[in-house]
Amino acid sequence: MRVKRCVAVLTEEQVLNILKKIKAPDLEQSIVDLGLVRDLKIQADNVSLKIAVAQAGSQEQMQVQQEIVQALKQAGAETVGLRFEELSEQDLAALRGQGNGQNQGQNKFPSLLAPESKTVFIAVTSGKGGVGKSTVTVNLATALQRLGKRVGVIDADIYGFSVPDMMGIDERPEVEGEVIHPVEKDGVKVMSMGFFVEDNSPVIWRGPMLGKMLKNFFTEVEWGELDYLVLDLPPGTGDVALDVHQMLPQSKEIIVTTPHTTAAFVAARAGAMALKTNHEILGVVENMSYYPLPDGSKDYIFGQGGGEKLAANLKSELIAQIPLGQPNKLESDDRLLTGIYPADSLIGGLYSSLAETVVKKTTN
Numbered sequence: 001m002r003v004k005r006c007v008a009v010l011t012e013e014q015v016l017n018i019l020k021k022i023k024a025p026d027l028e029q030s031i032v033d034l035g036l037v038r039d040l041k042i043q044a045d046n047v048s049l050k051i052a053v054a055q056a057g058s059q060e061q062m063q064v065q066q067e068i069v070q071a072l073k074q075a076g077a078e079t080v081g082l083r084f085e086e087l088s089e090q091d092l093a094a095l096r097g098q099g100n101g102q103n104q105g106q107n108k109f110p111s112l113l114a115p116e117s118k119t120v121f122i123a124v125t126s127g128k129g130g131v132g133k134s135t136v137t138v139n140l141a142t143a144l145q146r147l148g149k150r151v152g153v154i155d156a157d158i159y160g161f162s163v164p165d166m167m168g169i170d171e172r173p174e175v176e177g178e179v180i181h182p183v184e185k186d187g188v189k190v191m192s193m194g195f196f197v198e199d200n201s202p203v204i205w206r207g208p209m210l211g212k213m214l215k216n217f218f219t220e221v222e223w224g225e226l227d228y229l230v231l232d233l234p235p236g237t238g239d240v241a242l243d244v245h246q247m248l249p250q251s252k253e254i255i256v257t258t259p260h261t262t263a264a265f266v267a268a269r270a271g272a273m274a275l276k277t278n279h280e281i282l283g284v285v286e287n288m289s290y291y292p293l294p295d296g297s298k299d300y301i302f303g304q305g306g307g308e309k310l311a312a313n314l315k316s317e318l319i320a321q322i323p324l325g326q327p328n329k330l331e332s333d334d335r336l337l338t339g340i341y342p343a344d345s346l347i348g349g350l351y352s353s354l355a356e357t358v359v360k361k362t363t364n
């Protein structure tokens, strides 16, 4: 009798995670981080992919081949279709440079990823889009800067990079030789994936490419000394979130939700990932909590309790409840209207309190 094997269908994320552990022979870095995995396709329990190698047909290639097939079959793939393509001399030289990127970076300027770096990383995440993750990122960063901290922001939300717009940034980073200088706005240093997109055209970047970009943001960008680096991650638990978890094991997290219970339920997944990867959750920020009425009462338009419930679920704390309100342009302020709330507004004050809480929680 023929017994049909019951196999789990792998997702792209799972496959990339498995491949991440496999190193390119003479580059000493993961084939995924180096962007050597191409044309990945998964159909039922068949996985097919192309790998770029230094030298086709070499002993190293065969070794990588065996490692990949073995790892994927062990994880449940029935068949693994592997093709190879040879890297050009130019690509190879660039990758060799990148392989040592961290060391080169350390020679050029101290890397934020160096073990002696004192920078506190805070990843701002959410379960779904549109809950105000970018708004919280830029306003928390600004509030920390107002407290006198040296602050940087990385906008890694590739599907909706809104940080430059929210901060009123029109310029691009300056590139000097091999060094990239972040854009500085109101004392906050900013790098955004959006700086590398022309005319707001849609970008289709695959996971490994994103990871590479993000890594370059740490190793090729001269941040100077920073007390805090706040990262705006794409919503959900995709590749970039995973990259950040792996690249920044010391990163702490803030989870943004709205009071709506469904939003909080979805956000719990992002929180569960943080817990699973041992990232400390600083707390939950509930955004759009209520609409403040002129008589001082509150209208809970989107319901109540989502933030509280999520915090309890994650054994964390609700560290801010931000009401609905447009960041107003001050009469005296002739700058463009941005997404930053003025320090003396109700919401600006709430962000100051949030920044104080964050400082308290991250200072020993």
Ligand SMILES: Nc1ncnc2c1ncn2[C@@H]1O[C@H](COP(=O)(O)OP(=O)(O)OP(=O)(O)O)[C@@H](O)[C@H]1O
Binding pocket: 126, 128, 129, 130, 131, 132, 133, 134, 135, 136, 157, 159, 160, 161, 162, 234, 235, 287, 288, 322, 323, 324, 325, 326, 339
């Ligand atoms: N408290 C608030 N009151 C009023 N509008 C808000 C508030 N918070 C955010 N917004 C607005 O809601 C919209 C979505 O916010 P934002 O871009 O910060 O969300 P997001 O979670 O980062 O979304 P995405 O992941 O899709 O980029 C923006 O237009 C923003 O100005």
